[in-house]
Amino acid sequence: MTASAAPATPASRARITAVETYDIRFPTSRELDGSDAMNPDPDYSAAYVVLRTDAGDGHEGHGFSFTIGRGNDVQVAAIDALRPHVLGRSVAEVCADPGSVNRALIGDSQLRWLGPEKGVMHMAIGAVVNAVWDLAAKREGKPLWQLLAEAEPEWLVSQVDFRYIADVLTPERALELLRRGKEGSAERARLLRERGYPGYTTSPGWLGYSDEKLTRLAHAAVSDGFTQIKLKVGADLQDDIRRCRAARAAVGPDIRIAIDANQRWNVGEAVEWTNALAEFEPYWIEEPTSPDDILGHASVRRGVAPVKVATGEHVQNRIVFKQLLQAEALDVLQIDAARVGGVNENLAILLLAAHHGVPVCPHAGGVGLCELVQHLSMFDYVALTGTTEDRVIEYVDHLHEHFLAPVEMKGGHYLAPARPGFSAAMRPESIAEFTYPHGSFWAADLAAQAQADRAAQDQSAGERAGREPAPGHGTLSEREPAADKGTDQEGDAA
Numbered sequence: 001m002t003a004s005a006a007p008a009t010p011a012s013r014a015r016i017t018a019v020e021t022y023d024i025r026f027p028t029s030r031e032l033d034g035s036d037a038m039n040p041d042p043d044y045s046a047a048y049v050v051l052r053t054d055a056g057d058g059h060e061g062h063g064f065s066f067t068i069g070r071g072n073d074v075q076v077a078a079i080d081a082l083r084p085h086v087l088g089r090s091v092a093e094v095c096a097d098p099g100s101v102n103r104a105l106i107g108d109s110q111l112r113w114l115g116p117e118k119g120v121m122h123m124a125i126g127a128v129v130n131a132v133w134d135l136a137a138k139r140e141g142k143p144l145w146q147l148l149a150e151a152e153p154e155w156l157v158s159q160v161d162f163r164y165i166a167d168v169l170t171p172e173r174a175l176e177l178l179r180r181g182k183e184g185s186a187e188r189a190r191l192l193r194e195r196g197y198p199g200y201t202t203s204p205g206w207l208g209y210s211d212e213k214l215t216r217l218a219h220a221a222v223s224d225g226f227t228q229i230k231l232k233v234g235a236d237l238q239d240d241i242r243r244c245r246a247a248r249a250a251v252g253p254d255i256r257i258a259i260d261a262n263q264r265w266n267v268g269e270a271v272e273w274t275n276a277l278a279e280f281e282p283y284w285i286e287e288p289t290s291p292d293d294i295l296g297h298a299s300v301r302r303g304v305a306p307v308k309v310a311t312g313e314h315v316q317n318r319i320v321f322k323q324l325l326q327a328e329a330l331d332v333l334q335i336d337a338a339r340v341g342g343v344n345e346n347l348a349i350l351l352l353a354a355h356h357g358v359p360v361c362p363h364a365g366g367v368g369l370c371e372l373v374q375h376l377s378m379f380d381y382v383a384l385t386g387t388t389e390d391r392v393i394e395y396v397d398h399l400h401e402h403f404l405a406p407v408e409m410k411g412g413h414y415l416a417p418a419r420p421g422f423s424a425a426m427r428p429e430s431i432a433e434f435t436y437p438h439g440s441f442w443a444a445d446l447a448a449q450a451q452a453d454r455a456a457q458d459q460s461a462g463e464r465a466g467r468e469p470a471p472g473h474g475t476l477s478e479r480e481p482a483a484d485k486g487t488d489q490e491g492d493a494a
């Protein structure tokens with residue numbers, strides 16, 4: 001992942017010379033890490049993009065979409081489809097105005113048909129736009145949170161696409177919020193560097209974990225300094241009651257326990273199920289139902305109060321967030337760094353939340369989502385809302401070792417990144433090992449699987465030959481369907 005040794009192009013003429021993509025998958029399904037009521041066997045994956053330039057300064061822009069396995073084929077293809085919009089563009093121009101890349105990508109009329117501004121194409125746009133911000137921050141020599149926090153409010157407003165949200169949030173109001181956020185920001189940057197930003201942990205709560213593992217990890221979370229943990233729920237009510245009881249017993253009355261249904265329920269079921277867990281005092285119920293059901297979330301919120309409603313990790317764009325806020329459908333807004341159209345759209349969403357006075361508690365975990373989203377919350381604290389009250393960033397202790405600048409936690413807080421960029425870059429050796437299907441891990445794994453399949457075929461052929469009845473007495477085709485029985489793994493982790 002080093003820069004080319006070719007002679008440097010004068011900075012003003014430097015161009016983006018390559019947009020490289022990688023399909024990177026980690027075999028997390030084998031440990032049930034990340035298992036929840038909707039996703040029993042995720043292989044945490046990144047559709048990863050690297051922007052290379054001929055500036056000769058060694059800087060590259062890295063970004064990615066997070067997926068959970070086979071969807072990565074589609075996600076990488078979507079990023080590849082955006083290449084013509086970025087290749088050959090002036091590095092100085094795109095870094096001075098990442099919003100111009102955002103506009104070019106969402107404005108491609110033939111690709112826009114696949115959305116607009118939602119789903120696979122929009123996530124691909126987010127990956128590319130975030131890679132531009134990573135490059136811009138590296139060239140400025142600042143971590144992204146600091147670049148944003150020190151930027152002029154007028155420039156930040158120029159980075160936001162107000163189309164479809166201006167009925168609720170005007171550029172003038174955004175400017176007012178950002179100017180107010182600037183007051184005292186230097187002192188808050190100092191406090192951030194000193195204390196970090198509060199986090200909460202989901203590590204104890206995966207649905208596939210035993211009660212013993214849940215209890216052990218919940219104890220560990222409290223001794224690590226976390227003041228909130230989260231449990232996955234929604235597969236079986238009696239299991240959830242037992243697990244919530246175990247978790248509450250482990251952490252005591254003063255630690256917040258959030259619960260997360262990962263969209264499992266209909267609206268009425270969400271209300272009944274959450275109320276059935278009320279005795280354990282859940283702090284919020286997360287993703288109770290479809291992320292597209294704005295009015296459904298509002299109904300759930302009315303039905304489960306004082307338990308709060310949180311959502312956002314699958315909310316597709318700023319327009320749906322606008323409506324969730326208008327409908328008073330959520331108490332806690334969960335941005336995701338890699339779901340929407342990148343930093344520019346997340347600026348719009350942070351501004352919408354600030355305008356409504358709703359706290360933002362980002363979704364993270366996955367592959368690299370903690371690394372990315374910490375920058376957005378830190379900017380929000382330093383130079384927008386000015387507070388961390390009732391705000392926590394999700395933390396999951398998986399896969400950080402694959403990043404060049406992994407998140408650092410201390411006393412349940414994210415320490416402020418000091419290294420320039422968006423913390424998006426993975427280690428070259430991790431990319432080489434886990435690129436699918438030709439990276440060293442997957443090549444060996446697929447070869448072993450193929451060998452096992454051949455051995456199984458040889459064995460069953462041998463058994464058939466040994467048992468082969470005289471012609472006319474039973475046939476191969478009568479026995480074969482039995483081999484399919486019991487192979488449906490779905491729900492095993494739940």
Ligand SMILES: [Mg+2]
Pocket residue numbers: 260262286287313363
């Ligand atoms: Mg969640």
